[in-house]
Amino acid sequence: MSFKKILFVPLLAAICGSAAAQTYPSRPVELIVPYSAGGSVDVMARAFGRELSEILSTQVVINNRDGAGGTIGVAAVASARADGYTVLFSPSSPLTQAPFLMGRLPYQPDSITPICQIFENPFVIAVRKDSPIASVKELLEQARQQPGKLSYGHAGPGSVPHLATANLAKSSNVSFNEIAFRGDAQVIPQLLGGHIDFGALGVSSVVGKDLRILAVYGDKRLPGLPEVPAITEFGIKHAVIARNGLYVSQGVPQAARDRLQQACRAATEKAEFQKAAGQLYQQVNYLDSATFASRLASDNETNRALIQSLGLLKTGN
Template sequence: MVMSTGAGGAQPAAGKFPSRPLTLVVPYPAGGSNDNAARLLARKLSDALGQPVVVDNRSGASGTLGAEHVARAAPDGYTLLYASSSFLTASVLRARPVYDPLKDFVPVARVSRAQFVITVGKHVLAKTLQDLIAQARTHPGKLSYGSSGIGSINHFATEAFAESAGIRLTHVPYRGMTPAMQDLAGGHVDIVLGSVPSTMAQVKSGRVRALAVTGESAAPQLPGLPIAASAGAPGFTFDAWSGVLAPAGTPQALIDLLGTEVALALKDPALRAAFEAEGASLAPMGSAEFSRILATELQRFRQLAQKADIRAE
């Protein structure tokens, strides 16, 4: 029997948890990398909890529709959100956010981290990240970069890189990474910071040049590629996370139980391999530490949005 914590201390909850199916809301369309990852995790959690964990795709409004649905759900552990870093950026961009990432949710566990690849078109003379930064400093604003849209996570990633390197770049938003990478290969934009899966095909075909990755360690999918912090941008790191959150007010006993099951699920080698195939690395983290990460990143995104004048379309 699980325990819930109320004003009078720990109290036994009514019945065993879970006694019915759980819903894992994915605020993105079916078939994408976040949806694929959520479904892998849901299957493992279903086995562990003895109840189905049903994935519910509620896409729209840059992921805010699904997040808002979970924020308003009963805080009973049966409705959860599979979120990514855009959970934070989407709230930053709106003058009147439909949810508060820190007040309306409680983190259950972080699941994964995924870094970005700094790529340039073959028409760009820079062969190293140091060369690129030097070129950008010599010609402020002349180099352009593509993103998957205004306010996208790679829009924020590129502005974070520019701020860290002390350079100014010109933003060209696209409707997705595919056209951005196509225009990079075609010489219509100069730089793209994209996820490993979204850049791999063009990098391996030789149509674009990869200069560095933005994480704290090398990417196993791109062996030999340096990390940005040691290749010309000291102190710069940027990655995207995925994780599970619950509505605020969910009893701590349920958060602990669910967090434990997520951590156990992430020990599965098959799950690890599946996430790596999507360009992510498993990075389990408990509720308290994950909560601190969210607060720190939210502040970082707010500052970036203000400095770079990033606004919702």
């Protein structure tokens, strides 16, 4: 091969790479939401998708692939073509909790690459407004008097509200009758209908309904609900953070990942998106890819230790 040809090959690759960076995306982007339509994650995904579509100048199609604690939707992204046109909008739980709770997954957690954190979703303990339980203190007292009788609903095994409530029970030396559902949208009617005693729910699923919030799973009160105490005010350590962000499959070109990260940041800064998040009591908190990956790695270790301490640890992958 001549010297000119040797120079030409990398030059051509650089030109093609630059062109790819400038043309992505050149067709619609599929945004997979691994939870059911109507829940807080889905509503936030649709609000975010509208901004992302405008920023990327292409259609963003929302596709709900719910089930198995979010792992079905994550598996769909993990097995998708690594071109940046199939993007996951999801809480981190299928990556930082499910591997320790389910043992065997239809994907390897490292087959998913984080792009950015978008928001943190606060969860709460809620009862019906006519419930005789008026506080966390009363909830725990009743649980001590009647071990295993108080029933509660959560969004599935390994979900943030499930782990947070399991941690509450362990820390308080009580037991609850836990009932798993596919999401908040299925828990709410059971709670309102009196079929369960309380719910561990996303705050956006509770506000505006005939429910009373006893506490926020967090280390501080929410700006929109200053009268509601944080769980740490009862001496309970806040154990699980519900991070929500964008991900793609491993191997997506750097140019596409960079473009998505830039678009993600721009979308979180949009007044319309921040307004939508505020209405749902979600906390917008953008983190770039590197910082998000670091936080997920830390959560991974924390969650593994928590799940093991709760006696729920499974291995298999």
